[in-house]
């Protein structure tokens with residue numbers, strides 16, 4: 001039997017889609033590899049819409065903008081299958097038989113055997129409860145960084161009846177922003193000689209952006225850096241704390257102080273005396289996929305007015321690309337179905353050229369980043385807008 005995975009948007013149960021265990025020896029290695037990829041879609045899926053397309057898209061007519069990156073049918077089906085004890089037990093039996101068979105063969109690619117073995121560990125472990133652990137690896141080119149910035153994260157199951165639980169999972173925008181930080185830390189103001197830098201992440205969810213930033217700042221040896229990852233939803237915060245702890249097991253010895261705090265964008269602007277560390281402004285504020293309701297941009301502006309420093313740092317450097325003015329870096333997916341929500345950013349924040357003579361938060365730059373939607377449909381892409389927002393007037397320190 002040949003397993004056909006022509007439409008990965010329709011995930012069927014492994015017990016239906018995989019060839020019978022007894023017929024494993026009759027499959028080609030290519031077919032067995034396709035089965036492993038199929039199981040990976042269920043037990044260790046990539047974050048969809050996070051593979052950046054670097055070459056310009058020449059034929060725009062071949063591009064299909066997808067409307068929904070992660071809450072699509074196959075993602076929901078994968079979530080459901082992951083929590084199905086029968087399917088997990090079946091997949092475990094199937095994978096164990098596969099590994100036993102492959103181990104007896106010669107010339108089996110090592111990666112095929114490794115993939116099958118690591119899936120066994122995932123199916124036998126926390127995947128059973130719908131919990132997903134992923135390893136992210138972002139290439140870094142800066143000489144003082146290791147070749148990759150590696151982050152290990154746990155997503156907890158989304159509660160489909162509670163829209164507030166969206167932060168339980170990692171979204172494509174976080175991958176895009178973390179990748180940009182690892183690729184060019186200087187353009188975010190992460191410069192080795194900078195001291196006592198304060199970084200805040202809003203709506204951190206599983207914490208990918210803040211944790212990747214922590215690893216960059218740590219590898220650069222930036223002294224006295226403080227990173228504060230925030231969210232407002234209890235179970236999301238709980239998972240965020242666990243992810244930060246597992247990535248920074250010896251928080252105190254690294255030179256980087258990493259905290260997690262509750263911060264509700266709607267309530268914060270009206271708080272009289274925020275508790276430390278939210279009582280002092282930040283040099284860099286980060287946000288990925290945090291504008292998806294009409295009010296979000298206005299609430300976030302209220303937070304930035306209190307939390308984004310109005311003072312630029314006085315760092316002497318020969319590079320002209322270093323952003324030392326306090327900046328809010330925001331990446332949002334341009335979902336056609338959320339058009340009015342994402343356009344509120346440009347309504348709420350004027351561009352630098354439209355700004356008046358009073359101090360104001362303005363859009364200093366905007367880029368469009370295009371990623372493969374990861375849906376398996378040719379030409380389907382997700383576009384992200386990357387905004388840089390700062391004060392039109394900053395004081396020199």
Ligand SMILES: C[S@@+](CC[C@H](N)C(=O)[O-])C[C@H]1O[C@@H](n2cnc3c(N)ncnc32)[C@H](O)[C@@H]1O
Pocket residue numbers: 164165166167168169170171172173174175202203204205206207208230231232233236263264265266287288289290
């Ligand atoms: C789509 S998720 C993005 C999470 C993460 N930044 C990522 O890209 O993976 C939106 C995040 O914003 C948080 N959020 C939503 N409303 C919020 C509010 N009023 N205050 C603070 N955080 C909020 C959610 O809990 C969630 O973690």
